[in-house]
Amino acid sequence: MSYEPPITDYDEIVENCTCAFCGCNCDDLDYLVKDGHVVAVRHACRLGASKIMEDMDQRLIVPMVRGANGELEEVDWDTALDTAAEYIAKSVRPVFYGWSETSTECMKEGIELGEYIGAVLDNQATICHGPSLQAVQNAGYPIQTLGEVKNRADMIVYSGSNAMNSHPRHMGRYSVFPRGYFRQRGRFDRTVVTMDPKFSDTAKMSDKWIGFEQNGDYGFYNAIRAVLKGKKLTQNVVSGIPAEDIYELVEEMKNAEFGVLFFGLGLTHTLSKQRNIDIAIKMVMDLNRFSKWGLTPMRGHFNVNGFNIFMAYETGFAFGVDFSRGYTRYMLGETNTIDLLVRKEPDCFLVIAADPGAHFPNGANQHLADIPVIQIDIHWGPSTELADVVLPGSFIGVECAGTSYRMDGVPIYMKKAIDKPETCRDDEWIVRELKERVMKLREEPNVAPKYVPNPAAE
């Protein structure tokens, strides 16, 4: 890494901006602004800083519609919005997917449109922490805010999460290094354990690395629970970890004053999926008989948690909410985006602030190639290649203000620092325009003539 001299040439500093990258939602960034562009970012990690500073890299600037020749062609906003609205209005099984990198204010417009037309609203949880949400519904959810971790925690465990690379400031700002009220010596007052088959960068920073076997997570946590319940392990080695190491670890965990388990996709996406999280949650609950323990899923996008929270207060369900029948349905494996696409149900797909082209399995993307796709985003990506209408949005937390929810549920109002490119529009505006245009094109389907109470709630 070469030395880069500090930027001294700027017009103004905008303080306390919030990073729109990972679920850490660092809200202490200073943007150095020159000629309406962020030329430097203070306090952010490299991931956050590069996203903010290279905002014009592969930027979607103008609305586009795929023409008869199969190429995306630049059009004016009216044409693009009308085309998109027509696709939505004509569809019978639209899916609105994404939302994790936009504001709750924009989601508000989205749900109004979704409820009106009868769409499925879903977010990236369906491909990332969905198993965690499922497990939470099975087992519970003992959590705490990140400041609580900073002030109290003396034992930090990362499981299936390489925070050093995925959430670079997590350890520095919240969990491991900061001086907390009861942890005045910061790092020296905490024991850090990484549980991961890989000797990751996070493992390198830790006091202890538990390199259980691939897919050995369930067995390993099961063994910990057994020991916590006073049982003796019958195997000498569990999931590749010697029994005596497990006994030792359990003792340490029991003796912690305040422990926190942070877990990532390494835990949600191995063989046992949500069962891994189930058992991790139950382990944390068991540990509370001895000391104080909590956990937090390492949410990836800065507002992936926000969408789940938003949908839960609007509809009662966190993701994969299907309005097609005029009432809410939520059925994992049935009303989630991938399942719907693989079954080739959707006939129109709106993707906002997400990149299914890059992240979805092939089968799902194949269906996307066959149906109209509307993309609202700020950058070009594989999804642009699938899109029939491209609507260039603006950058929340930089060009546009909005609310997001950190991985621990703390809401943050991300402020605006610079103006967006003249030809772009705010996400919220775009979705509102789509809503209003769709409402003109089609009468609301599936409206009951009269309110019928649900007998189960009487």
Place this chain on the structure above:
Amino acid sequence: MEYILKNGIVYDPANEIKGEKKDVCFKDGKIVEDVSAAAKEIDVTDKIVMPAGVDTHAHVAGPKLVLGRLYRPEDSRRGVTQKTKNERGESGFSIPSCPTTGYRYSRMGYGTVCEAAMPPLEAKHTHEEICIIPNIDINPLTLFGNNWFILEMARENKIDEMAAFISAWLKITKGYGVKIVNPCGSEAWGWGMNVHGYDDKPPYFDVTSREVVRALAKANEKLGLPHSIHIHPNDLGHPGNTNTTIETLDSLKDIVKSNSKAASVRDQIVHCTHMQFHSYTGTNWRDAGSGAEEVAKFLNHNKHVTGDIGQVTLDETTTMTADAPMEYDLYQLSGLKWVNADIECETAAGIIPCIYSPKTPVSTLQWAIGLELFLLTKDPWQINLTTDHPNAGPFTRYPRIISWLMSAPKRISMIENGEVHNWAEKRTSLATLDREYDFYDIATITRASNARVHGFTDRGNLSVGSNADIAVYDLEPNNFDPSKDPEAVEKAFSRAKYTIKDGQIMVQDGEIVSTKPSQVLWTNVKGIEDQEKAVLDQVMPFFTQYYSVKWENYKVHDHFLSNPIRVDVEMEGK
């Protein structure tokens, strides 16, 4: 627009109107003396007319609610309905979605609801939800009882400073008043512990619950806030907690009520919430009994206290409270899925599903104690109807509770037919109580007193100049005996004939006919700006070091407020 509600039987306890046949006029959202001949006439001949309901204490918006919904899709599914022209689809039984919450309160004839626990760090979340709830106004209470700054100020007995802090934090969080939950106990929970009794201290903070509560009460009166301190005492749900409850309330009787204009509306200097959960005798659940008699006696002799009940409704529900250690106790008892959510430097929260079964002794005991409290407390102005929604049951059960209160035969038959466990008879006096509430009493405990407790003058009554928040119920009190027909009472109060909010007809014949955005009520103290600034300067270094957000991003920006109603309080002198 002018309206006249014709020939209703009016119950308006604030104006001592006890079932008089009267017209009620309103114009441009306010109650007026008279209207012109052009007024639209609504015929409600012989039907019950009351001010719209005011809920003293419920949990309807905020992070706890969302965690509940997120982890209990089985509850959300229980209430799903199809959208109509006027209504979005509903969901939920004990933890309805935000739109559902508004519709259901509206259908019951309610107009205002107090959200009883708003953690400052996540106040934006509470306000975001309030924005989504239609048809009712909401006054959120900010949590102070385990706030580190408050604990320190209480330890040093710095009442002036604490008053300035509260005033500043109400502005920052856009809160209405001071809520205290298990003082010191939720802080102790930071280490997996609890405090026991009123004179216990949490680890590391050299201050007792008593010191914190007394200091907050004094600071509250120093500011002259419209609402008194609102307390959920220590030891909730523990057999034998009656002593703690009475000790807590008794410790506040020497505190002088403010003579500010805002504070003069209310009578109390402390409001004790969900008293049912705090009125147990015994040492464990095997020998537990009712402390209702003792607590009611205390209320009957101490006018500085008001309370609400937290009546158990015998349903499957979801408990959620900032009393996180108590929720952990429940988890250990039931083993059901447990949520915990600690919030740095401020508070904690816990959630757990709960099945109050009439077949079990403990649920029945709780049910009976709640009713005993209603029936043994002499002055209905001192007691408010709540279920501590959703803790003891969902708010949609208020009509059923009303029917129990109005019918002694109904209560007796539940006991005698074995509809409830025999502990109701063996361990409480419920079977011997034949008092029955009349409609005037019901109006008192569901609107008039509730409004007075919160210091509202513009609602909870039908005085000229008040908001036209009115409920009409399809019962003819002059031709009807509620004691004999509890089912009809429940039905009528479940679906108002009319619900009128700010002069707008929201419900007609039990159906939502229109909606309006909620309004949030918050308290703005004027006159101690300098002291506020001083206290902010003082706490800032600590805040910067130990919170996980920047100060600039901590406050609730105006952007989050749903049509705010700012309640100004003038601080006189210093």
